Amino acid sequence: MRRKLIAGNWKMNGLLADGVSLASQVAELAKPRSHDCDLLICPPFTLLIEALRAVAGTPVAVGGQDCHAKLSGAHTGDVSPQMLTDLGCRYVILGHSERRADHGETDAEVKAKAEAALAANLTPIVCVGETESERDSGKTLEVVGRQLKGSLPEGGTAEKVVIAYEPVWAIGTGRTPTLDEVEEVHAMIRRESGLGAGVRILYGGSMKPSNAKELLALPDVDGGLIGGASLKAADFWAIASACP
Numbered sequence: 001m002r003r004k005l006i007a008g009n010w011k012m013n014g015l016l017a018d019g020v021s022l023a024s025q026v027a028e029l030a031k032p033r034s035h036d037c038d039l040l041i042c043p044p045f046t047l048l049i050e051a052l053r054a055v056a057g058t059p060v061a062v063g064g065q066d067c068h069a070k071l072s073g074a075h076t077g078d079v080s081p082q083m084l085t086d087l088g089c090r091y092v093i094l095g096h097s098e099r100r101a102d103h104g105e106t107d108a109e110v111k112a113k114a115e116a117a118l119a120a121n122l123t124p125i126v127c128v129g130e131t132e133s134e135r136d137s138g139k140t141l142e143v144v145g146r147q148l149k150g151s152l153p154e155g156g157t158a159e160k161v162v163i164a165y166e167p168v169w170a171i172g173t174g175r176t177p178t179l180d181e182v183e184e185v186h187a188m189i190r191r192e193s194g195l196g197a198g199v200r201i202l203y204g205g206s207m208k209p210s211n212a213k214e215l216l217a218l219p220d221v222d223g224g225l226i227g228g229a230s231l232k233a234a235d236f237w238a239i240a241s242a243c244p
């Protein structure tokens with residue numbers, strides 16, 4: 001039985017007061033209730049410590065949005081996976097399409113980062129997904145399969161690695177693939193990941209309270225990676241509450 005994971009990707013949003021307030025609101029919502037899913041927030045680096053303080057003692061975990069492929073060293077401006085673990089983070093998002101686009105991250109770099117994350121005892125959430133033109137030309141399964149093979153860490157296991165399928169054209173656009181299209185890609189990822197049937201595969205791309213229930217009910221969707229809707233505690237909570 002795969003336990004669902006609802007993960008919030010705050011991206012480059014939130015000054016100190018906003019971040020503390022959002023993390024505290026999520027913690028308040030999560031504290032008194034019983035959960036059918038794991039909960040995770042991934043604030044920007046600057047908010048990690050305060051977010052960890054705000055959710056301490058609640059079931060909400062905290063993760064980073066990226067890390068370096070080395071555990072320490074001369075890499076000005078970077079943050080190592082060990083630094084994230086040291087703070088108390090348990091997860092790190094890697095290979096998000098915005099990092100692939102903005103920073104030219106390749107599959108090989110994502111793989112190296114994911115291996116470093118595992119070495120630092122962090123669970124990498126490895127993101128894959130096709131662009132709109134790749135989908136329109138019928139290449140979705142080929143592209144996602146190739147990213148998967150190139151980006152997943154050696155030595156990963158179903159318990160220690162999470163995969164997120166995020167069609168690039170669905171991120172922040174309000175558009176989503178059909179349920180059949182989502183299930184087709186997730187089922188392929190489960191077959192091809194080499195991590196076994198137990199690996200958790202999140203869907204990301206315009207997931208919101210109004211569509212979460214149907215997406216989370218798909219057999220191979222094991223949770224969500226939520227961008228925009230994770231910036232409002234009530235929406236994030238509504239999505240978590242839609243877990244079957």
Ligand code: PEP
Pocket residue numbers: 009166170171172173204205206207225226227228229
């Ligand atoms: C994301 O960037 O990971 C994401 C899924 O964004 P949104 O939910 O805003 O589409």
